[in-house]
Amino acid sequence: MPARNALFIPGPTNIPEAIRRAMDVPQEDQRAPDFPKFTLGLFRDLKKVFKTTEGQVFLFPGSGTGGWEAALTNTLSPGDRVLAASFGQFSHLWIEMCRRLGLEVEAIEGEWGEGAPIESYAERLADDKDHRIKAVLVCHNETATGVTSDVAALRRALDAAGHPAMLYVDGVSSIASIDFRMDEWGVDLAVAGSQKGFMLPTGLAIVAVSRKALAAAAGAKSYRCYFDFADMARANKDGFFPYTPATTLLRGLRASLDMLQGEGLEQVFQRHHHLAEGVRRAVAAWGLKLCARHPRWHSDTVSAIVLPPGFDSNLLVRHAYERYNLSLGVGLAKVAGRVFRIGHLGMLDEIMLLGAIAGAEMALSDIGVPIELGSGVAAAQAHYALARPEARRAAAG
Amino acid sequence: MPARNALFIPGPTNIPEAIRRAMDVPQEDQRAPDFPKFTLGLFRDLKKVFKTTEGQVFLFPGSGTGGWEAALTNTLSPGDRVLAASFGQFSHLWIEMCRRLGLEVEAIEGEWGEGAPIESYAERLADDKDHRIKAVLVCHNETATGVTSDVAALRRALDAAGHPAMLYVDGVSSIASIDFRMDEWGVDLAVAGSQKGFMLPTGLAIVAVSRKALAAAAGAKSYRCYFDFADMARANKDGFFPYTPATTLLRGLRASLDMLQGEGLEQVFQRHHHLAEGVRRAVAAWGLKLCARHPRWHSDTVSAIVLPPGFDSNLLVRHAYERYNLSLGVGLAKVAGRVFRIGHLGMLDEIMLLGAIAGAEMALSDIGVPIELGSGVAAAQAHYALARPEARRAAAG
């Protein structure tokens, strides 16, 4: 009996029924006279999710990785210098991409488990008197380690240094789930993907671009065509696209934006925090440690959990999948075999997450990790249940 | 954010993805030349689920209640005497229906929480020397109290009394989930519905009829037309129906039968037992009691749980729904307000059920029932997790 897989990887995330239905549509004519009315509404509402009024949002058929590439090739020229910190697999990969695309990277080696090293950024920026650094890259939420960084602090560092470099943010696993403020934080390029907080299948690279970045695009000499902002901007202006758009996903995006707005962005963030906190209490009850070394970096979308020495997290994840039909995230690269991850973003509530915690407990116990069955669940429940007497009294009618 | 409702009522049950997809089809021509090939396969495979080779299965657009009516009106005449026991809301309602359809009911008043009183049946049958009783009715699985009865024992009682009455079984919440053996147990009429073990939406009354019952139908004088066996049999012979069938559900039924056969019926029963046992251990860990008074009556499809005095199960169920988006079953009729029910049938696995148990715990705690959060989950996990050291060693690679 293949019951439904319990999907708790940090993306792709579970698709809400309303979004599945919205995507289960016949193909449509992307040049129809009434198509622009539909698409222009998407662009308008996406800006609210990025919290930008000045910026412009582009939608490419592609994945978040394509969004990274779009950000770099549209605004930089080969040989341009970028400043970036590596403190997890995804921040590492973006740096790798920079190099492969011909950019010169000033890389800060951060610690896996810590947030972006703002002070190191600040030092490098201060040192860069002649402003050779064109762009500062940061990963808002490092999915590999479950660490959220302080983008606002990085903006303050740039300002403190009086440095004109643009600020590029990988928000793939944060935007639409964790508070992100493009305009307030002075972000020039923000990259998101459809398959995380937007609760859609993979297939849309979503890139928000500031006016400054758009202006920079005019002079950038990196070759690009598929991901070209200018082509998009020209066609998008009238609600069309320079080549065939992924209309099915656009229809799903409409439903996604309606759901996000219906719940309210701040409420979405609060819900993620509330749910994540339950997971963290479970981890503590198990006597295990998060990869994230300090609460200020705790990610509300993914928790990376360190196994005790001698246990293999790949085995754990495989066993959870095969025995309990529960998908957890493996540890990646530096933390492979040592860390497993619980994704807790997108469409999610307490009951779903408690099932996953219970399943993780059984899998941990099965492979011999000395935890007490039910302990994590109880700790999470204590956080989720109505704690205050007056609330309980109300529930009691 | 309306995440998905956690549906743990004792039917309708959760629909597997494969069945949902199978039903998401355009309407079709129920007189098409290739339609019979499809429908004849359904009848063939349904017989396997009822474990009958001699009987015939009919599919009416309707609910299980319609199946009850079909069984009665096709085979009995007004004034005919039937013997039936009432020991829960559904066994009670079937008796009520008998009376409303003009039958004379010899009703045995059983205890809610106990199984069908086989000895009382035996006595009445023994007393009925001139065989005025035409039919003996029994509810295999009483959904209101979570009690499964011993149909084979009832057959033995009939045989012991040398009584020729036909045996009618309400198998709505057992068939396809709990072992049911039409031919072996000498059942003449068995009623199932689409929305329980078949994992479909409500809308099909599924009635299996023995040769003896079909023969009886010829002489039965109750008026019927919509639910007439003879009309069905005549059209079904060639794979058609006397009036427009619910083809969408028939397509789903094909997927359902494929799933049941793919897993294997015995494995399906075993899985239900395995999952149900976890729920029962949770209830014990909470210090609560099942409505079912003895383990031999424990239902593997639904557990009815008694709240301590002073607590209102309607409030509990409402709170679970409103606060945790968890649907539990209320107590019905005699046990309204005192009992709540967890349905554990159909598409289900450990993770899903642990989420429901965890949710029930929070709701119980919230309304003040003195249970320990996590205690039920831990007890169920202890049953579900790999207990034996050698199994754990295998999991550990």
Add this chain to the structure above:
Amino acid sequence: MPARNALFIPGPTNIPEAIRRAMDVPQEDQRAPDFPKFTLGLFRDLKKVFKTTEGQVFLFPGSGTGGWEAALTNTLSPGDRVLAASFGQFSHLWIEMCRRLGLEVEAIEGEWGEGAPIESYAERLADDKDHRIKAVLVCHNETATGVTSDVAALRRALDAAGHPAMLYVDGVSSIASIDFRMDEWGVDLAVAGSQKGFMLPTGLAIVAVSRKALAAAAGAKSYRCYFDFADMARANKDGFFPYTPATTLLRGLRASLDMLQGEGLEQVFQRHHHLAEGVRRAVAAWGLKLCARHPRWHSDTVSAIVLPPGFDSNLLVRHAYERYNLSLGVGLAKVAGRVFRIGHLGMLDEIMLLGAIAGAEMALSDIGVPIELGSGVAAAQAHYALARPEARRAAAG
């Protein structure tokens, strides 16, 4: 390549995307606190479709045939006399049902191809001085012959005779497609099904009941339970049902009502008339005759077309299905082999219908019926295309 079947039988009809999506939902808790809000809206809006403010609408899991039975068993007693005319297979079958349910039928034998013989009804009513006739039955739209009858005239006949009998209307293939006015025409019981004008799958019997009929139900002695109005009325009052409802179809019904109201009922009727008229012009261009003998009986939901002598309509329908994947309706009973039918109701537009007409032409030509390819299409197009010069001028910008 199984492309989509072109479904042009007179029901089930093509399901609009919006309705398919609305039904592609998880199962739900039919006792949830917010369920009544949903269902009460359905009852409210259904009354608008039946054009009744006084009547009450019931929804049974079942087919239209079940609706017929509900109407009869709730309001009549065995031995009661009903007056009904047979002028096609469906009017015939309802009469048959009356007899099987123990009613005494005064049957008027009408002509297949003519509407309900209002004058004969009038005569019988006038003759029935002591008002032994309790109910007058009529089929509003006879699906077998493509004939729509004048229900208002039948009401006038009743009134002229000063006859107190109740008026029962089979509106299965008319309601929601052809104008029907329950209150204005003094209809006491109107039966519809989900799979015609409501554009849903088969599975809901929809019965509208006048206050007078509800009052009659109190005294009616026919046995009934599944289809009992009183049980329904009691539970429906609070938005619930006496047994598990077919919630999937109810969700679809919501979408159906939204579509009907969105387009506007009068506009729906007008569209059906407009489309049907194109079919009729095609038939004339082919040199064939409709089964309906006079334009005043032309049905806007189905056209029954008579083949020239020597041709077999079963062969035609089978060939169209196998060669062109086009489903047409066969001739039934008296007109089997001589008539084929094109259903043109529900979700439909000119392009879809022209495809069907073109397909019917090829199939007719293939089996040797001497028609000119394209002739019917051209005639329908001439009706559908913008005929007036000023309209064409507007289209020409």
Add this chain to the structure above:
Amino acid sequence: MPARNALFIPGPTNIPEAIRRAMDVPQEDQRAPDFPKFTLGLFRDLKKVFKTTEGQVFLFPGSGTGGWEAALTNTLSPGDRVLAASFGQFSHLWIEMCRRLGLEVEAIEGEWGEGAPIESYAERLADDKDHRIKAVLVCHNETATGVTSDVAALRRALDAAGHPAMLYVDGVSSIASIDFRMDEWGVDLAVAGSQKGFMLPTGLAIVAVSRKALAAAAGAKSYRCYFDFADMARANKDGFFPYTPATTLLRGLRASLDMLQGEGLEQVFQRHHHLAEGVRRAVAAWGLKLCARHPRWHSDTVSAIVLPPGFDSNLLVRHAYERYNLSLGVGLAKVAGRVFRIGHLGMLDEIMLLGAIAGAEMALSDIGVPIELGSGVAAAQAHYALARPEARRAAAG
């Protein structure tokens, strides 16, 4: 009443039900242990569609335009010379992309309405004694003009010239619909998209690469990362992907391949030819001309039709959409306003296409183009219907 849009643009094409259902799935874990078994089957079967045993197929989240870019950036270095002909909007755009990606293009200006000018290619290749041309690009099926070119002849030209340049083919609107033979024609890079012959939504760039091209990739110096073949090859080897794949589309692709294989590729091509021929006969009957100037270039996937002087094809297309809910293709670039297009590829049969032809006739007539209603339909029907007396005799039973 929004009935279903009749979609007859040359892509995206209508999605078969089986594919829609296959894509209506929950998100899945792209690192699950059983994921590779699924994906490796896709790669294996895709090779059959491209008719290659030596080549390798890559699947990028993106559109066909992304496939073009992948082909160029993986195998060429800035400044490399390519030879390409422009004879329609899509062949033109690929040349434009080459230039924007830093390649030096030797462009042949072909005629819109003619196929790829093989002789001109041959001359240029003969002239290129020192083999500066690294790659020869050709558009197999020019979607803007409805012209199919002779790729085999281009291969012969390369061979005749003894020229080592690689052969790149844009097969976006031909592959899986029109015969394409990668190995036999010595094609090094073939680009397809999901939304044409594969009958999927937009979102997959499908690129087949010969061994020679893969070897060339090792030395190519164009910057690329998202579309990098080597990253893909490394991960694909084990059935995984270098970044999150669009699993929903992959599930749909499985169904698409099953359908293509079930019908048989040659049968798919034959069906497209059969259907297209009907459209061409309709155009002739209207007295209009195809954009394609000679039958040897007739495209079996799209017909571009030239309006008589004085008529505006944009108006026609808009009117067809707004009045008849029929989506036709507009004329692009050089032929904007003068040409409209009927896409006839993917899931399609005679009835669907006759509906579109009938709709196009009405729209043409409405805007004043002097055509006879029904004439095109009749011509197409004459091609589709059973012409031969013996076939008709068989149909007649």
